[in-house]
Amino acid sequence: EAGVTQSPTHLIKTRGQQATLRCSPISGHTSVYWYQQALGLGLQFLLWYDEGEERNRGNFPPRFSGRQFPNYSSELNVNALELEDSALYLCASSDSSYNSPLHFGNGTRLTVT
């Protein structure tokens, strides 16, 4: 069974540009989560989607947005990139059970120059 897949693996952008990150959950999982992990720091919760709806949002500015498609894949968009947005962006999926464990993809490493 395929795990969570994320693309691209690496992304280099310049300040002010927009970045789009993609995630495909494990087959049968309807929930997708996005986390940011800056170098040497812990996971910061960004967004949670379930059945196409945004369920919860972390303490990030509105330029971080996303969506979930009918096939449960998801996209994270970061507008007006800033240098401090450089981080590993991790996507995770779970089934719809309350507080199910998360299964992570390999992440997208975003570098903003």
Next chain:
Amino acid sequence: RKEVEQDPGPFNVPEGATVAFNCTYSNSASQSFFWYRQDCRKEPKLLMSVYSSGNEDGRFTAQLNRASQYISLLIRDSKLSDSATYLCVVGGSQGNLIFGKGTKLSVKP
């Protein structure tokens, strides 16, 4: 009190040692508890769930103390390959999971 709190370490132990990590949480209504392992610059991976009665998986034992609101992870007979950051994860009030910042373990030969 932070939602999930862990000692960041590092814990430096010799091979074969027994090491224990604790994690405290603030939401007394939490129902789900997990330990994840994260290797340097990699994604976190589920190590084990933590059940009320405590549970064991090989050299790893997890315990939950609801009264004091902490969970623990015990690693026996440490291996070099156990070197990683261990993340404590607790169910949040809105259905999402809250990750601790992690405890770094370094097992030396």
